[in-house]
Amino acid sequence: MRLTPIALVLALGLGLTGCGAHVADDAADDDARGGRPSGHYPVTVENCGRKVTYDKAPRRVVTNDVGITEIMFALGLEDRMAGFVMPDDKGDLDAVPWKDSYGKVPWLSKKEITKELALDADADLVFAGWNYGFNEATGVTPAALKKLGIGSYVLTESCRNGQGSARGVMPPLEALYADLATLGKIFDVEDRAAALVRDFKQQVADARAKAPKGDHRPTVFLYDDGRDRPFTSGRYAGPHDIITKAGGDHVMKDLEDSWTTVGWETVVERDPEVIVINDYGDTSAARKRDFLLSYGPLRNVSAVKHRRIYVMDYADLVESPRNPAAIVALAAYLRGIETSRGR
Structure with a gap:
């Protein structure tokens, strides 16, 4: 295994x-x-x-x-x-x-x-x-x-x-x-x-010590599903802490809710450098990724232009004992982006 x-x-x-x-x-x-x-x-x-x-x-x-x-x-x-x-x-x-x-x-x-x-x-x-x-x-x-x-x-x-x-x-x-x-x-x-x-x-503290900080934090959007309007995470759902503790800047941190729906125009306006896909449901992560990369209104969004799309399991993102390890894994990915930007 x-x-x-x-x-x-x-x-x-x-x-x-x-x-x-x-x-x-x-x-x-x-x-x-x-x-x-x-x-x-x-x-x-x-x-x-x-x-x-x-x-x-x-x-x-x-x-x-x-x-x-x-x-x-x-x-x-x-x-x-x-x-x-x-x-x-x-x-x-x-x-x-x-x-x-x-x-x-x-x-x-x-x-x-x-x-x-x-x-x-x-x-x-x-x-x-x-x-x-x-x-x-x-x-x-x-x-x-x-x-x-x-x-x-x-x-x-x-x-x-x-x-x-x-x-x-x-x-x-x-x-x-x-x-x-x-x-x-x-x-x-x-x-x-x-x-x-x-x-x-301790796991979270170790990850944060190595995570991007300050102005170097990549901006991140969580995509759960949805075509007409994306279903995403506000500040009270697991992805908010996972993103921020991993060194990312959660673009929907101002939403006073857990899981909720927003408009694509908000995503475009906030121009995330990374999109995290929640991998669960009838639509596979691969199909979600294909949609994001081909959806016209997102063509100029940084995450789409640079194909910075990271997939995480559902159980990593809802409240669960997998959350700390998810922070460790996402922090490693975001450090790679920080490096590629030429800090």
Whole structure:
């Protein structure tokens, strides 16, 4: 099996996640199985502005999507999971440090999560996010699940900020660190969570030390998909922190949202030197690249003229434990551009 550069960084940096999936000592684990709280419980946490108290660690968690699922895997919480829901367009899952975890936990559905699925899985907690499984249109919301006796944890990147359906309440990497710390408290694995956060912060600090700085930072646009209007990242989605920490200047940093749509005229006006493609969905990265290079209004955009188009996996760009390694990889690419400009 050949690991990608990002997978290699993850495999080295996350070696501590291979310590096994037991998340508490034997006595506390027995207490949880028997329904009695250990000395750690009850514990109260805050998630997207709401306070929730846990009398014991959830034991049958259903997760939605790849980044959320891998947060659980990175914390060694496979044995607390009833399964995960995820389309099969999320890249090569054999080339990640959590390959064995994917083999242990049931893949419940390749479609969207439903209330019926959660009930059938006997879930006691659904870990999802707004537009990452939670959606009023489908009826799967924390409030609806609560009526069924099922708890919920909302991905912090997806927290709504009070401006309609706009999402984002903190910088994306801080959202990842917040979720790791909070889940560490919920599942009594705070030491493991703290070790992950320290390791991730060190990876990011090392990458930033080598990244382009000041006026030498290349301007970067994130292209998810879309022909008439591009779907992209605002300041509260993962790509913003990945781009900026890697030494890039995110051209859509003024958008007070996570994932959103803009006009091509805005992209042309801001003239990015690099376009990062989000590789997922029915349209391949190659087709997205061909479109960008052939779309007339973009012909004079620097990234198109110089064919500076960089492809990243979906799971690198949404909130996930792959984010720090993604920063390392993108920083290396941007350093090459800095060099080619003749700094």
